[in-house]
Amino acid sequence: DVKVTQSSRYLVKRTGEKVFLECVQDMDHENMFWYRQDPGLGLRLIYFSYDVKMKEKGDIPEGYSVSREKKERFSLILESASTNQTSMYLCASSLWGVQGGYTFGSGTRLTVV
Amino acid sequence: AQSVTQLGSHVSVSEGALVLLRCNYSSSVPPYLFWYVQYPNQGLQLLLKYTSAATLVKGINGFEAEFKKSETSFHLTKPSAHMSDAAEYFCAILHGGSQGNLIFGKGTKLSVKP
Secondary structure, eight states: OOOEEESOSEEEEOTTOOEEEOEEESSOOSEEEEEEEETTTEEEEEEEESSTTOOEEOSOOTTEEEEEEETTEEEEEESSOOGGGOEEEEEEEEOTTOTTOOEEOOOEEEEEO | OOEEEEEOSEEEEETTSOEEEEEEEEOSSOOOEEEEEEOTTSOEEEEEEEOSSOSEEEOGGGOEEEEETTTTEEEEEESSOOGGGOEEEEEEEEOTTSSSOEEEOOOEEEEEEO
16 A cells, blocks of 8 residues: 655644654655645645755745655755644655645644744 | 635535535646545545546545536535545645646535434
């Protein structure tokens, strides 16, 4: 069964901490994505990557960065966590062209206190 | 630019009743459209997709959707709701000119009453 694995389901961090959210896929997908999900706002794209070492900003990249050193791994970094980054974070991957759709991880619910 | 609009943030139906979740799209090119479902505290799961083949698309769990170009719609239906269908549903469209970005609607939360 194909999988996208996010390293943590729940995470609590303090304001100002550097936070790493890890995502690994085992499907040899070229594309990987990070979204945040907030009630009433749906899914908003933070960053995406079409290839190793490649990254592109999505709609809300401020306060975030990403790293893709290997094809299967896409990390989201909160440089200095703030309370307004409390959210559900979803990682997804897809083949080039996405006609098959995304495969999502189970999500990480991050609380910044 | 492509976009999708989901009509109704909350829909409530009785068990056994028809489920109809509405999605309208805007696109300057022939669209690729998707429906996803999210159960509580889980990621999103693909229900079905339209990629310019048959206009009536059948998905998992008895759901289907019909692409209607004249109405720019891609509504999701199920003839008879089950309690297990209670979840949030997202419509999405492939961003034109990209090699893989989906643009999601804001979601519709479906409640099923016994």
